[in-house]
Amino acid sequence: MWDFLLHLSFWDWLALGTVLLILEVFGAGGYLLWMGIAAAAVGVIKFLVPPLGLEWQLLLFAVLSILTAVYWWKRQRSSGKTSDQPGLNERGTELVGRTFVVHQAIVEGRGKVKVGDGVWMVTGADTPAGAQVRVIGLEGVILKVETV
Incomplete structure (x- = not known):
């Protein structure tokens, strides 16, 4: 098992990203979306930089997961879009x-x-x-x- 982890290829990261995105479709509420995107990004980086070590791959995955989730959270909070129908769903x-x-x-x-x-x-x-x-x-x- 450890030998497998030491030799992760970009295909493994892309497969993990795909699995996470598929699981997100079943209703994870957005949590797995950003981890799936981060895993796919690590797969692309691993493709571009083949000698990237396991420690760097895992660190990149963790940092990208957090950054993408925080980015989306801030974007959602700052949108503050007001409705063109402010009384909608407020009966009366x-x-x-x-x-x-x-x-x-x-x-x-x-x-x-x-x-x-x-x-x-x-x-x-x-x-x-x-x-x-x-x-x-x-x-x-x-x-x-x-x-x-």
Whole structure:
């Protein structure tokens, strides 16, 4: 076994890189991607510099694995791309500021308003059915309203 490790060829590194990339496809969450790329890079370096010793190969593999992972992590953190639809997946935020008709009277702070073809629970001051209210906020899926 030790003799095999002392005589690693560039094919061995490329095969390791390929195996790691294939395993990444099965859902490793990105961890094996960078190690696979690092192994392939060591294979290319070993091809270009054939007398490269095992110690240098392993050191290159470790350093390249860490560098590629850190590079990607920093790139992901710094992207900070804002969405063109900031309220996406935040149900109800599009209703803030709009006015609706009270469907079921608000009694003791609770009632319902009709929004489109649905009915939403609301909290606010006591208001009779048929009155207009404006949505001023959101608590989970319950709209906070004020009388218009």
